[in-house]
Amino acid sequence: MKEITAKIQETAARLLTEGRVDIFIGWQKGEFGYNTKPFFAHSPEEADKLVFDEYSIHNLSNALLKFRDGHQKIGIVVKGCDSRGIVRLLEDNQFKRERLYIVGVCCPGMKDPLKKMYQDSGFAVQVNGDAELADKCRYCIQPNPVIYDELIGEKREPRLPEDRFKEVKELETKSYDERYQFFEQVLSTCIRCYACRQACVACNCRTCIFDETRPQWVGRETSISDNMMYHLVRAFHMAGRCVECGECERVCPVGIPLMLINRKLIKDVGEFFGPYEAGMEYKEGAKPPLSVYREDDPDDFI
Known part of the structure; x- marks a missing residue:
């Protein structure tokens, strides 16, 4: 080098x-x-x-x-x-x-x-x-x-690896209760230091929703409900936008598998709106799938 x-x-x-x-x-x-x-x-x-x-x-x-x-x-x-x-x-x-x-x-x-x-x-x-x-x-x-x-x-x-989404598919085989228990366990360790947010290039809002105080969308304490609120909202903001640099998971001081969550969304966005991989090419005016709206967007999940 x-x-x-x-x-x-x-x-x-x-x-x-x-x-x-x-x-x-x-x-x-x-x-x-x-x-x-x-x-x-x-x-x-x-x-x-x-x-x-x-x-x-x-x-x-x-x-x-x-x-x-x-x-x-x-x-x-x-x-x-x-x-x-x-x-x-x-x-x-x-x-x-x-x-x-x-x-x-x-x-x-x-x-x-x-x-x-x-x-x-x-x-x-x-x-x-x-x-x-x-x-x-x-x-x-x-x-x-x-x-x-x-x-x-x-x-x-x-x-x-042979199957990029192997861990995601293993999680998908679990029941709703088992998945909830899994995330309740891993997210209960979160200390809400926001290192994942600070390291993420896609977290580029000038004022983060979690810094708002009027209204205050999530509490300051590290309760499981507030931790889940933080990670779920952030994950959905990453849908179609995560570039898989893995910095969020790497800098997490308590080892939360954040890329497992991101890859689940990457997999779903690719299946529902793709194939699509975020940030793989630059076209002026182009937007990620969930950043635009069309009248023929699928809505059978409603």
Whole structure:
């Protein structure tokens, strides 16, 4: 990945020197080897701090929301899922395409820094799955950027399991009571830190319904009813809009299987309104299935 890092640094320095961008967003190395974090370069000299390695896992497209009301031109490095996030922002009219210079990187799959931290902690912590690959990357359907101005690296094949929706189908076989018990159990652990919301590129409302106080749609306490209200409302807001970057589940401090919920909705939207995959291509004016209305929309469920 050293060649990719060098190319990113060269590109960022060139764009900043020529004044084609005001800020270049990528990753930099942190204090620990597995601590790669987002970085904002404002000058050609700062471009030398940019890196791309096996822990460049953060979806950088979410960082663009910090600049949506400005006029800066922004360069940004994106993997496949990150680029789908950019399509999401463009379709939601949160950003203008002409303000972006997108450097696409064909993603080999990222390692999970949390798994590495657990392994190095000295505590007997059980690490599930492939310790060398982030859980979210096991379900990746698009490792290559879908929108870019410049592409780095050779295109790669998706690493999908044989049945992408296996866990969803297993949940669907359960009775209503069993499903309720399952979600009651997993959502009872939610501490309502809103980390999932903050990490999600599709959660781009200027004022979130859960921050409203007049009226107050959900209580401040972490009761099971309020937790379910939060997760159900958020899940339906993700229907047809989730780009499967998996950041919501990855940053959850209590390990709630949020992508299981999202994949259920992805599966249903694909069956009822598709085939459809969110953020896989950018067409000006295009909207996700549940963001538009037609008179011939199916209504036999009413």
